[in-house]
Amino acid sequence: MKTGIKVTKATKDISSTDIRDFILHSEYPMFKIHEVSSGSITINAGESSGTTTINHSLGYVPAFLVYENNSLFPSNIDCYATNTGITITNRLNEPYNQTTYDYNDWLYYYAGGLPDAGIITGNLFGSNYDSFVRFVGININQGQIITSANFEFTNVRTTTGSDIKFRTYGIDEDNTADYGGDPSGRPLTSTYNQKTQSPNSNYFNFSDNWTNQFQEIVDRPGWSNGNAMGFKFQQDGTTDNHIMYFDKGSSNYNLTLKVTLPGSLTTNYKIVIFKDKIHS
Amino acid sequence: MTIGIKVSPSGKDVKTATNKELILNSELGTIKFLKWGTNTISVNASSNATVTISHDAGFFPIPLIYSELTPGSGRWYAKPFNYISTEDTYIDGNLDNTYANTSNLVFKVINNTGSSKTVSCYYYVIGETGK
Numbered sequence: 001m002k003t004g005i006k007v008t009k010a011t012k013d014i015s016s017t018d019i020r021d022f023i024l025h026s027e028y029p030m031f032k033i034h035e036v037s038s039g040s041i042t043i044n045a046g047e048s049s050g051t052t053t054i055n056h057s058l059g060y061v062p063a064f065l066v067y068e069n070n071s072l073f074p075s076n077i078d079c080y081a082t083n084t085g086i087t088i089t090n091r092l093n094e095p096y097n098q099t100t101y102d103y104n105d106w107l108y109y110y111a112g113g114l115p116d117a118g119i120i121t122g123n124l125f126g127s128n129y130d131s132f133v134r135f136v137g138i139n140i141n142q143g144q145i146i147t148s149a150n151f152e153f154t155n156v157r158t159t160t161g162s163d164i165k166f167r168t169y170g171i172d173e174d175n176t177a178d179y180g181g182d183p184s185g186r187p188l189t190s191t192y193n194q195k196t197q198s199p200n201s202n203y204f205n206f207s208d209n210w211t212n213q214f215q216e217i218v219d220r221p222g223w224s225n226g227n228a229m230g231f232k233f234q235q236d237g238t239t240d241n242h243i244m245y246f247d248k249g250s251s252n253y254n255l256t257l258k259v260t261l262p263g264s265l266t267t268n269y270k271i272v273i274f275k276d277k278i279h280s
Numbered sequence: 281m282t283i284g285i286k287v288s289p290s291g292k293d294v295k296t297a298t299n300k301e302l303i304l305n306s307e308l309g310t311i312k313f314l315k316w317g318t319n320t321i322s323v324n325a326s327s328n329a330t331v332t333i334s335h336d337a338g339f340f341p342i343p344l345i346y347s348e349l350t351p352g353s354g355r356w357y358a359k360p361f362n363y364i365s366t367e368d369t370y371i372d373g374n375l376d377n378t379y380a381n382t383s384n385l386v387f388k389v390i391n392n393t394g395s396s397k398t399v400s401c402y403y404y405v406i407g408e409t410g411k
Contacts, residue, residue, distance in 0.1 A: 010284040010306045019314050019407035020339070023285075023304055028312035028407060061356050063346065063404070078364050080355040081346070087355075278346045278402035279356055 032275040034058060039269045041090045045097035045147055046260040054271050055085040061279040065272040081278070086271050095258075096265045097147075103255035104228070105134040107179035118253075120156060120206075121166040121233040122243030128235040129243060132183050134176055135257050136228040140218050147260040149214035151231070153206040155253045156246045164197040164244045165237040170213030171230030174222035179230075188232060189216045197244055206244070214259065314341060314407035321399045323369065323391035330377070333385040333403060340411035343380045344404040345387060347371060351398050368393045380410065 004026035008014050012021035019028055034056065041050040056062065064086050065072060066079045073079070079088040119129045133151075140146065151168075158164050170189035191212040210231060217229055246253045284306035288294040292301055299305055315335045323329045335341060346356045349367040357364070361373035372378050372388040379386055385405055391397045 007285055007304070007306065009309065010282060019312055019337070020309065020409065022312065023306050023308065023310045025312060028314060029316070030310055030312050061346075061354070063344070063402075064358060066358065073358060075362070078357060078362070080357040082354050082356070279348070279400070 029276075031063065034062060034273045034275045037086075037271045037273065039088065039271060040266055041088065041269070042264050042266045043090065043092065043096050044264045045262055046095050046258075048092045048095045049089060051087060051089045052269070053085045053087045054273075056273050058273075058275070058277075059083055060277045063274040063276045063278050067270040067272075068267055083280075086273060088269055088271070090267055092265075095260070097263050098258055098260040099139060101135040101138065101257045101259065103133050103257075104136040105132075105178045106255060107132050107183065118246040118248030120153070120244045120246065121235045122159070122164050122238045122245075123235060123240050124243055126240060130184065130235055131233045132171070132179050132186075132230055133233075133255050134171075134178060134228055134230045137226055138218075138229050138259070139225060140259065140261075141225050142221070142223045143219055145262060146211065146215055146218070147262050148258075149210045149260075150258045151208045151210050151256070152258070153246070153253070153255050155203045156206045156244055157201055157203050158197060158199050158244045159242045160199045160201050162199065162239050162242045164195075164199075164242055165235070166195050166197075166244075167234045167236045168193045168195060168208050168210065168213070169232045169234060170210065170217050171232060172217065172220070173230065174220055175224070175227040176230035177228070183230075183232075186230065186232070188234075189213045191216050194236070199242075210257070214257075309408055312407045313404050315405040316403065319401045319403060321389050321401065323389050323397050323399060325391065325394050325396050328372070328388050328390045330386065330388045331401070333405070334383060335380075335385055335405040336383050337405065337407065338382055339409050340382060341380055341385075342406040342408055342410035343385045344406065345371065345385075345401055346403075347389075347399060347401040349399060351400070356402070363392075369397050369399055380405070 007024040008021050037054045039052045039054050041052050043050040060083050061081050064081050068074045077090050120131050122129050169192045172187040172189045286294050287304040288297040321329050348356050349369045361371050363370045369391045372390050377388040389399050
């Protein structure tokens with residue numbers, strides 16, 4: 001004779017064959033709670049993921065549940081158990097508090113003409129080459145403190161044999177107009193970066209930290225949210241016939257500015273760890 | 281008079297214990313496993329495999345699946361229904377391919393790597409209505 005124990009819900013018949021009618025049935029095990037823990041993940045501005053691990057002492061891989069803000073296993077997290085802990089990773093689609101702006105206008109300039117080449121800066125046939133980039137719709141309030149503004153120019157290269165020396169400035173204007181004319185007279189920020197790019201004939205991604213120039217522009221009393229902002233590459237001592245350039249006729253390049261504001265995102269978790277083993 | 285049963289933890293008065301404190305209350309359902317166990321799935325390189333586990337509940341139960349996406353890693357994911365960059369396989373999050381109906385628990389394992397994988401799973405079919 002098979003022995004066991006069954007307890008039904010109130011009003012349900014003990015002879016029921018529906019598992020849902022029982023609160024206890026010795027043929028159907030139930031989770032046994034080992035512990036209920038809490039955890040949190042903080043993702044700083046500019047980062048897109050964070051991880052926390054809650055240790056357990058079970059010595060095997062247990063079943064578990066993870067809640068974030070009362071949601072069980074929400075779609076933004078993945079979580080796993082090992083024989084020592086539960087690890088939760090929160091992944092954001094975009095870096096927190098960071099906006100990426102694609103360039104709106106790019107122009108290189110040198111006194112005397114505009115040859116059809118993607119020269120960023122340098123010196124060619126005795127002429128100095130500068131260039132300008134412009135971003136529009138900058139969603140920053142006047143005077144707002146930023147954490148960083150990082151510029152990237154993808155798929156550039158240089159001539160060989162000598163460094164490319166230049167400065168990177170901001171255009172010291174409230175709302176920089178496009179570069180339809182000669183922009184060489186545009187006022188420049190007092191802050192700039194002194195750059196030395198070593199020769200590299202292979203394609204690489206040039207990056208530069210423009211935080212100070214960016215902050216100087218948004219600190220202008222006349223700056224308004226949504227305005228356009230410009231920057232300049234200015235040749236500064238490169239010897240003749242050495243340039244940094246890109247394939248202007250192709251589409252394999254891009255100029256972006258990633259602006260990060262201060263702050264962080266903290267999410268809290270409730271973790272239910274069961275005694276029930278899913279793996280040794 | 282309503283007849284029922286309540287079980288409280290040691291040191292708690294069963295007459296005053298809250299539902300949160302009670303171990304059993306015959307007015308409330310509990311999480312019982314209708315079916316549970318391990319499953320090992322072999323998935324060819326750059327391919328996928330569908331797993332069907334029969335439960336015959338007759339209602340839509342609540343499933344739980346834990347899977348070791350990278351064989352031998354010791355990491356058992358509870359919510360692997362999306363690609364995880366640190367793992368080399370994943371369970372399809374498309375609800376047409378991963379679901380429970382009144383008779384089966386079904387899920388598809390996708391292997392995006394260039395070599396075959398043997399993915400281990402542990403599943404629970406919980407005997408309460410999920411739909």
